[in-house]
Amino acid sequence: MENMEFMKLTDAEELAMCCVWEIGGDVTLVQVIETITQKTHSEWKRQTVSTLLLHLVDKGYLHLYRTGKTFYYKILKEKEDYKKNIIKNFIDFWYDGDKEKFIEELRQG
Numbered sequence: 001m002e003n004m005e006f007m008k009l010t011d012a013e014e015l016a017m018c019c020v021w022e023i024g025g026d027v028t029l030v031q032v033i034e035t036i037t038q039k040t041h042s043e044w045k046r047q048t049v050s051t052l053l054l055h056l057v058d059k060g061y062l063h064l065y066r067t068g069k070t071f072y073y074k075i076l077k078e079k080e081d082y083k084k085n086i087i088k089n090f091i092d093f094w095y096d097g098d099k100e101k102f103i104e105e106l107r108q109g
Contacts (some may be wrong), residue, residue, distance in 0.1 A: 004086045007059040015039070016052040017061055021079040026072040029053065037053065 019035040021029050031032060033049050053073055056062045063074040095101040 005060070006082060007061075009056075009061075013055050013059070016049065017082075018079075020053075020056075020062065020073060020075060024075075026034055026074045028070060028072060032073070052062065076104055 014038060016032060019032050019039060022039075022094070023031050023035055029046065029050055032053060033044055033046060036044050036049060053062060054064070057064045061075075061077045063076055065072055065074065091097060091099055091102045093103075
């Protein structure tokens, strides 16, 4: 994870990326639409999901490529690295980087 830069994601982008990670491998727009619909129990428009995926491409989380007539999204940032980055940033911001303070607060409930 060292030297890996993570651009901040909106809640919707994060949801779309979580769906891509859940599917795994190289994914299609249709697969992401199906997964996000199942996860949220609501219909998502093709254009909305496509826009979110393009944002993820622009932010360096995915790579878009085409094989024949099908477009695929390849994962560039792994879920575990993303989670570590989110946690590190949270601890840095709220606890001045002190993991022990964070853990102590978790223990207190």
